[in-house]
Amino acid sequence: MSTDLATKLPSVLIANRGEIACRVIRTALRLGIRTIAVYSEADANAPHVAMADEAHLIGPAPARESYLVASRIIETAKKTGAACIHPGYGFLSENADFSEACAANGIIFVGPPASAIRAMGLKDAAKALVEKAHVPVVPGYHGEKQDAGFLSGEAERIGYPVLIKAVAGGGGKGMKRVENSGEFAAALESAQREAQNAFGDARVLVEKYVLSPRHIELQVFADSHGNVVHLFERDCSLQRRHQKVIEEAPAPSMPPEVRAAMGKAAVEAARAVGYVGAGTVEFIADGRNGLKPDGFFFMEMNTRLQVEHPVTEAITGLDLVELQFRVAAGEKLPFAQGDLKIDGHAVEARVYAEDPENGFLPSTGKLWALKLPKGDGVRVDSGVEQGDEVTPYYDPMIAKVIAHAPTRREALAKLAAALGETVVAGPKSNVAFLKALCEADEFVAEKFDTGFIDRNLEKLGAVKRAPTKESVAAGMSALIEAEQDRLEYAHYKRSNEAFSPWLVNDAFQLAGPRETVARITIDGAPSRVRLREDSNELSVSMNGAAVAAWGVDDAEVTGGDDGFYVVRQGRQTHVAMEDLFAIDLEEADGDAIVKSPMHGKLVALFVEKDQKVEKGARVAIVEAMKMEHVLVAPRDGVVSEISAQAGQQVAQGAKLVVVHGE
Structure with a gap:
């Protein structure tokens, strides 16, 4: 590899926060590249701010007023003389307009060209494009019509169960599994609202839900000289609400012929859009009878670095962020497909501030204690420290814990041991749940699919339990x-x-x-x-x-x-x-109060004052960390009070609706 990278890219502005900002800064500093951080008012004391050579305030806590304001990012980059901008993942990383704005201002965007982002940024257009390149896609409706009645008819034609998926974006936002026609209307409405809030685009597609699905993705890399390779696959099948929980590389029980077929399809998909840089081509595979060369389908392409990229780094020995910088600087990939080998097995667990025993609701507050594991073959990527606040404004990830070992069983055992050493105090966390996953007999025995977690919530401790x-x-x-x-x-x-x-x-x-x-x-x-x-x-x-x-x-x-x-x-x-003066008098008068289970935004109210409701009826939806949480009436009765308005930010425990018994 070339050693004068810092001459070509003397400085980088990291347009992100948290663990990915820290991750990019570490590689940039090692390469001698000056680092420039940006931060919101909520992140003034964040680790990525302290790590960087310099840092600049870009706005208030909400992402839409800070990290998502492209013009402010560009202005800061120009003011600081940044040679390039690394967008991380999320926020502006897949924003074609932002990529073009960088180019228009003479700043290198560390990512693919805007044309590739646009081509793969909308799932319907991406599926049509890769079909022309002979890449298999899931049967479904990927057209422009968005009328609810029409989409319901398409779901009937495809056959239930189906998935409603946001055309833009990813990360499980705007995605709903629908089992029958009676559930379709409410699921469509929710998916469209989530998609609009998360991506500014309410359009959706409808496709067949693959039974016993395995979620397998291929890491691809391309340079500006026409070279495209894949860096093998990752299995991301352990999911909750379509969000990844544990990822591993390589995929368990992956036959060489299927790896070759998937790799070829991923490379062809990247070539089809003139891709440059790091990207991920995601497939859904029918896992009922093992992985087959003709049993996988293209889902989408993420035109950025993925959260789970460390497992690929572990099995290949590569630094993907360094490769991103080198490709952005115009260098050729330093290897061909045949030069790449798989070394052992790696597993990653995402430690979140959430409560598995309470529906995985996000948990906020001060990190009174935070102890993260160390040891041979264990890597931790984190963007918070003890004493920091987990706020309702951003993704509640605390850390990623990655274990690498010669075999899958050894890697899972090492990850379980590392999670056993992990301490998070203050916000609730999913550490015990993750450890139980690593030790689950069926998962260890490679008998799992994307529904594994939902089928095993009680075994995994993700149900309400009494304190010991x-x-x-x-x-x-x-x-x-x-x-x-x-x-x-x-x-x-x-x-x-x-x-x-x-x-x-x-x-x-x-x-x-x-x-x-x-x-x-x-x-x-x-x-x-x-x-x-x-x-x-x-x-x-x-x-x-x-x-x-x-x-x-x-x-x-x-x-x-x-x-x-x-x-x-x-x-x-x-x-x-016990505080004997902290009695909730409102609860004592016989009314049933619907309270917000977390800090968030009240995005919808379905009831009015004096309206009769039945127990279990939807009364409101609160959105936190870009996910919707439906609140229902706790009893039959009449709505006697509404204490908040749709669109309002609400605190955890805030009274929203009061239902009076008749």
């Missing part, structure tokens, strides 16, 4: 020690004397074990636990089962604003003393 007595006991011991410290300090400040044992708040009695009942909250719910002290050993009883409070040595306990966060085996439990 061990976690509560660990939290209680921390509360007791903190209370003792507080009393001792208060006594010393008041009298300047040593603390008196007669002031200890421990239910002291002259004979026998001492017992008392503590009023606490566990994850916000009022609870009662019995404390028993006998021979200087404290035990905590929940539902009649006791455990030594100071004998829980596998829990990580971290103090917060009120109470303590206990992380044990990846699950978080919050334990605090």
